[in-house]
Amino acid sequence: MNSPITPESIPLDARSKELRRVIVQTLGAGKRGHVGAAFSVIEILRVLYDDVLRVDPKNPLWPDRDRCILSKGHSCLALYALLADKGFFAKEELLKFCTSDGILGGHPEYGKVPGIEASTGSLGHGFSFGVGFALAAKLDGKHHRIFVVLGDGECSEGTIWEAALSASKHKLDNLTILVDYNKQQTYGTIEEVQRLEPFADKWASFGFAVREVNGHDTGELLSVLGSTPFEPGKPNAIICHTVKGKGVSFTEKNLSWHHKAKITDAEVGALMSELES
Amino acid sequence: MRKTSLDMVYELAKRDPRVVFIGSDLGPDTLINLKAEFPRQFLMEGVSEANIVTMAAGMALEGKIPYINTIATFLSRRCFEQIVLDLGLHNTKVRLIASGGGMVYAPLGPTHLATDDIAILRAVPNMTIIAPADADEMRRLMLQTVEIDGPIYIRLGKGGDPIVSRDDLPCEIGKAIPMREGKDALLITTGVCLQVALAAAEALVAKGIQTCVLHLHTVKPLDKESILSRSRTTPVIVTIEEHTVIGGLGSAVAELIAEADFDQPKRFRRIGIPDVFPDQYGSQASLMARYGITPEKVVETVAKLVGRS
Numbered sequence: 001m002n003s004p005i006t007p008e009s010i011p012l013d014a015r016s017k018e019l020r021r022v023i024v025q026t027l028g029a030g031k032r033g034h035v036g037a038a039f040s041v042i043e044i045l046r047v048l049y050d051d052v053l054r055v056d057p058k059n060p061l062w063p064d065r066d067r068c069i070l071s072k073g074h075s076c077l078a079l080y081a082l083l084a085d086k087g088f089f090a091k092e093e094l095l096k097f098c099t100s101d102g103i104l105g106g107h108p109e110y111g112k113v114p115g116i117e118a119s120t121g122s123l124g125h126g127f128s129f130g131v132g133f134a135l136a137a138k139l140d141g142k143h144h145r146i147f148v149v150l151g152d153g154e155c156s157e158g159t160i161w162e163a164a165l166s167a168s169k170h171k172l173d174n175l176t177i178l179v180d181y182n183k184q185q186t187y188g189t190i191e192e193v194q195r196l197e198p199f200a201d202k203w204a205s206f207g208f209a210v211r212e213v214n215g216h217d218t219g220e221l222l223s224v225l226g227s228t229p230f231e232p233g234k235p236n237a238i239i240c241h242t243v244k245g246k247g248v249s250f251t252e253k254n255l256s257w258h259h260k261a262k263i264t265d266a267e268v269g270a271l272m273s274e275l276e277s
Numbered sequence: 278m279r280k281t282s283l284d285m286v287y288e289l290a291k292r293d294p295r296v297v298f299i300g301s302d303l304g305p306d307t308l309i310n311l312k313a314e315f316p317r318q319f320l321m322e323g324v325s326e327a328n329i330v331t332m333a334a335g336m337a338l339e340g341k342i343p344y345i346n347t348i349a350t351f352l353s354r355r356c357f358e359q360i361v362l363d364l365g366l367h368n369t370k371v372r373l374i375a376s377g378g379g380m381v382y383a384p385l386g387p388t389h390l391a392t393d394d395i396a397i398l399r400a401v402p403n404m405t406i407i408a409p410a411d412a413d414e415m416r417r418l419m420l421q422t423v424e425i426d427g428p429i430y431i432r433l434g435k436g437g438d439p440i441v442s443r444d445d446l447p448c449e450i451g452k453a454i455p456m457r458e459g460k461d462a463l464l465i466t467t468g469v470c471l472q473v474a475l476a477a478a479e480a481l482v483a484k485g486i487q488t489c490v491l492h493l494h495t496v497k498p499l500d501k502e503s504i505l506s507r508s509r510t511t512p513v514i515v516t517i518e519e520h521t522v523i524g525g526l527g528s529a530v531a532e533l534i535a536e537a538d539f540d541q542p543k544r545f546r547r548i549g550i551p552d553v554f555p556d557q558y559g560s561q562a563s564l565m566a567r568y569g570i571t572p573e574k575v576v577e578t579v580a581k582l583v584g585r586s
Contacts, residue, residue, distance in 0.1 A: 132335020
């Protein structure tokens with residue numbers, strides 16, 4: 001990239017605000033959730049589900065569907081908002097988030113939630129699932145695609161790089177990983193806790209074709225996702241520069257909004273108020 | 278036993294295109310026939326066991342039946358979370374062929390001794406654990422592994438183990454095999470320790486003690502009915518396993534009989550590895566002897582409990 005990517009600068013359009021409001025409603029129903037990660041990943045998932053993935057919400061196990069795995073399962077509030085919006089399950093389920101009679105938990109579960117391809121929550125698993133999906137598709141001569149959304153903090157896990165070696169060895173150009181690079185993890189910044197830079201170089205050195213985008217710019221995301229595979233025979237890595245907590249002034253880059261276990265009505269109100277303005 | 282298990286993978290793969298073999302970094306002669314004849318069903322993925330297990334789970338969700346082979350500890354210990362979540366929780370049809378169950382790799386030291394694998398795997402919902410006594414039984418059990426739902430852990434012995442299983446007895450995953458009947462004591466065992474149990478039972482005859490030997494090639498799911506029906510009428514119960522006494526077969530049996538509300542009290546002992554890391558090299562046999570996993574120790578234990586020592 002020639003010019004620096006500035007995810008801070010991009011304004012949210014009406015759909016991005018609406019999806020965030022759904023996230024806040026869900027958060028309010030469960031009284032808890034990972035807010036920062038949901039707000040940073042939402043445009044990535046929005047573009048995937050709105051414009052890229054070939055899926056059928058009425059037939060979620062359609063064999064030829066594209067597979068999307070949210071490896072950073074803690075940002076599931078964003079995924080639930082999209083899956084409900086697309087009709088994978090009734091929107092009323094969102095209001096039962098984390099309750100005993102709901103199907104939507106604090107991390108997404110395969111077999112329980114239509115549209116969830118793998119249970120994630122413990123980091124460093126989703127990518128290897130995606131390699132298995134992509135390898136099976138190659139072996140069987142199938143043409144569906146596999147997308148895996150990773151967290152940046154998650155990239156400290158050794159299995160991420162084991163999976164990367166495997167994806168590269170098998171020339172899985174039907175596999176695309178998107179890293180939600182918001183540059184913050186629970187304790188502090190990625191730079192402080194476990195630095196990843198030179199991040200794009202790492203993926204390239206593992207045999208991936210790499211692109212970097214503004215992860216809140218839906219046009220840019222659509223454009224790059226529309227051009228996969230970037231190089232035949234290479235798995236695709238898209239580093240999405242994002243802002244943790246994007247879209248609300250007091251959640252942006254605020255570590256205390258990584259996860260809230262006891263969210264108050266006042267906090268929900270304050271979030272809504274900014275997102276309605 | 279390993280050779281037989283891999284030969285069986287070849288046979289299964291030949292019949293069923295869903296079967297895929299995945300090795301980590303195994304010897305260059307591993308399944309060369311499968312690689313040559315069915316290259317799309319043979320993968321060697323390097324020293325990345327955790328990735329392999331989850332990748333296999335992904336392939337299983339796509340309809341494959343992966344058979345993974347590497348050293349037992351590298352599966353049961355290193356990949357525990359992958360096994361719990363990606364095999365257990367997803368209930369995926371992945372088979373783990375675990376080389377060197379117990380103390381097979383005695384000369385290689387504690388990093389390679391799978392002394393706790395049954396305890397570890399027994400705690401995983403949906404898991405099936407099998408430990409064949411010998412190569413013949415391995416063949417009979419491997420044939421059944423294609424159809425069983427969910428993950429299976431297959432514990433291998435050293436290889437060249439004496440054939441003590443019998444082809445005239447029904448062999449079905451999940452069902453214990455009564456190898457001989459006797460009313461004075463019940464020996465319950467798994468894996469290659471069947472040799473020890475049968476030798477001990479034979480020696481006990483000389484002391485006038487009639488021993489039932491119940492062989493559990495499947496430790497999970499536990500064949501509760503077979504254990505309870507014989508325990509109910511037998512005053513002495515002894516388990517024998519090449520595994521720590523914490524959490525393995527002995528623990529499983531203890532849990533079962535402790536909650537059985539028998540009318541008569543029982544005398545019960547577990548023979549296995551104590552709560553230590555084995556502190557010697559040598560051989561599987563020498564470590565078995567060190568921890569009393571021998572016919573002599575079983576005879577001594579049973580005779581004492583029966584009251585004829």
